[in-house]
Amino acid sequence: MVEVKRSYGGVSAADRSAGRRAKLLEATIAVLADEGESRTTMTAICARAGLTERYFYESFASRDEAIVAALDAVAVEIASVAVQAIADTGGDPAERLRAALTAVVSLVASRPDKGRVAVVESSATPELRVRRHALLGSFAELVAQEADSLFGDAAWPAERAKVHGLVYAAGVAELVAAWIVGDVELEQDELVAAATDLFVAVARRH
Numbered sequence: 045m046v047e048v049k050r051s052y053g054g055v056s057a058a059d060r061s062a063g064r065r066a067k068l069l070e071a072t073i074a075v076l077a078d079e080g081e082s083r084t085t086m087t088a089i090c091a092r093a094g095l096t097e098r099y100f101y102e103s104f105a106s107r108d109e110a111i112v113a114a115l116d117a118v119a120v121e122i123a124s125v126a127v128q129a130i131a132d133t134g135g136d137p138a139e140r141l142r143a144a145l146t147a148v149v150s151l152v153a154s155r156p157d158k159g160r161v162a163v164v165e166s167s168a169t170p171e172l173r174v175r176r177h178a179l180l181g182s183f184a185e186l187v188a189q190e191a192d193s194l195f196g197d198a199a200w201p202a203e204r205a206k207v208h209g210l211v212y213a214a215g216v217a218e219l220v221a222a223w224i225v226g227d228v229e230l231e232q233d234e235l236v237a238a239a240t241d242l243f244v245a246v247a248r249r250h
Contacts (some may be wrong), residue, residue, distance in 0.1 A: 065103040069092045075125040077157035081168035086113060108171045115166055118158045119179045123186060125151055130190060137194035138240070144190070145239045149232050152220060163221040180217070184209035191247035198248050208246040215242065 055063075060098065069095035075084045086107045090100050104110040126144040133143035152159035166176040187209030191199040200208055216239050222228040223235055 049064055057110075062104060063095075064095060064099050064104045068097060068103055068110065069114055069117050070101060073118065073157050073161050074108045076111060076114060081111065081165055081172070082131060086110070097199055097239060100169040108169065109170070111165075112171055113176050115179070118162045120184075121158070122148055122151065122162060123183065127186070128155055130193075138244070139192060141190075141243055142236060142240050145236045145243070148159045148221075148234050149239070152224070153232055156224060159220065159224050163217045164224060180210060180213050183213040187212050187243070187247065192244075200247065205247070214244045 062213075066088060071089045073082065075088050075092050079088065080176055084107070086097065086100055089107070089110060100110070100234065104113065125147040129143040130140045135142045152162075154164035158165070166179075167173050184206050188200075188202060188205035191205055191209070199205060219228065223230060
């Protein structure tokens with residue numbers, strides 16, 4: 045017998061499920077940022093989302109899967125705003141680079157919960173650390189690609205660029221983490237300027 049997926053109010057079962065998952069991800073990000081990893085329980089996530097355990101397990105097999113998915117969602121958003129800013133900005137490489145970093149810093153400043161998940165809580169558990177390591181590798185490749193796009197022949201060769209990209213991604217993550225918790229006192233434009241200078245230093249041959 046074929047199972048019928050009913051539509052309610054014009055919204056399909058798949059769309060309702062996707063909407064619940066999105067609410068749970070937002071709740072996971074909020075609880076992680078506000079309470080820290082040790083207090084980010086399935087119960088706390090459900091309470092923040094206003095959903096029952098049944099719907100939690102519809103989307104995630106465990107609490108750990110939910111927090112890794114939350115980290116992934118934030119990382120995708122950070123990468124997306126950076127790449128989009130470069131695509132939307134004209135001018136020389138420095139202007140396009142500043143636009144990308146301004147977009148990322150603006151995101152972190154407007155949503156500090158997402159910033160904390162990305163660079164503070166991402167080291168809280170073995171599962172998160174493994175995912176953080178993989179994401180840093182992905183960002184290193186993105187840095188290498190954008191360096192080639194921005195600087196052309198002045199950029200490092202691909203394999204060397206990935207190494208420099210990893211150093212940059214990890215270093216800026218630590219800088220932003222220190223900024224978020226107040227260990228580094230910089231205005232937003234100062235943070236953008238520092239990250240821009242660091243990118244040029246590691247991505248372009250002199």
